[in-house]
Amino acid sequence: MPDTAIRLADVTVRFAQKRLAFDCAIPAGAVVAVAGPSGAGKSTLFNVIAGFETPAAGSVTLLGQDMAGHDPAERPVSIVFQDNNLFAHLSIADNVGLGIDPALRLDSAARQSVFAALSRVGLGGYERRLPGSLSGGERQRVALARALVRRRPILLLDEPFAALDPAMRADMASLLLELHAETKSTLLFISHQPEDIGRLAERVLFLDAGAIVVDETVQGFLARREPPAVAKFLGQSTL
Structure with a gap:
């Protein structure tokens, strides 16, 4: 590099x-x-x-x-915006998965990457929840997990x-x-x-x-x- x-x-x-x-x-x-x-x-x-x-x-x-x-x-480059840019109708896991594929065509390995990223930011077990159920800090962590799975x-x-x-x-x-x-x-x-x-x-x-x-x-x-x-x-x- x-x-x-x-x-x-x-x-x-x-x-x-x-x-x-x-x-x-x-x-x-x-x-x-x-x-x-x-x-x-x-x-x-x-x-x-x-x-x-x-x-x-x-x-x-x-x-x-x-x-x-x-x-x-x-x-x-990955960018995490101040407003998080999370989609309210999508689960936390799907919001993170958008970082891998915007069409959410995720195989099992990609899904495991999503789960691992959420666990890494302290949100393991939150995969099925919706953004509206999270605090501001938790939503920020979801956005960070999405950046992590992009691996930029x-x-x-x-x-x-x-x-x-x-x-x-x-x-x-x-x-x-x-x-x-x-x-x-x-x-x-x-x-x-x-x-x-x-x-x-x-x-x-x-x-x-x-x-x-x-x-x-x-x-x-x-x-x-x-x-x-x-x-x-x-x-x-x-x-």
Whole structure:
């Protein structure tokens, strides 16, 4: 596997009244927090990597391969959205099985992979339940299990802790660290909480006004008091 998992070179995304520019290189196997104020471009950054947003200029390289012309399904990326994207009428097992085959044509080996993934995230025995019967944290774990069965080397998590209380956030962070140690995947997660960043990340990308303005180790980031957007962000909590 290449040493660099994600390389964005002079990437530009244009909207009607806004221009975003991204340039970074993320090592394979890294755990990276993506932070910044609302509207800074965090979700757009994820959409560019995953292929849901096509840049107006620049290149996106994943695992050494230029992604120009590659649809989201063709990229080595799984993404877990903040709202989980679970289908209310499908069982938990079927929701996870969609990660293997969107038509749910699953053989016995695939079904066993689904059961194993649910067990790994602490939801063994929940296979027949519906999403509406689960807590927010449990639904997040179902979405994570679906990402696991896809076996993609890059995992993007869009605010995975947003619906969780502090104790559940700590549990989810521990689970993510365990899974990362097992899979050796490259993990990026969006967070608005310095505590979660300090608990999970080894590196931080901080975005402001549509650009990456800080790219450094988590220790260096948490010690910062400038620029002002970073100082305001870190002022949310005392570590």
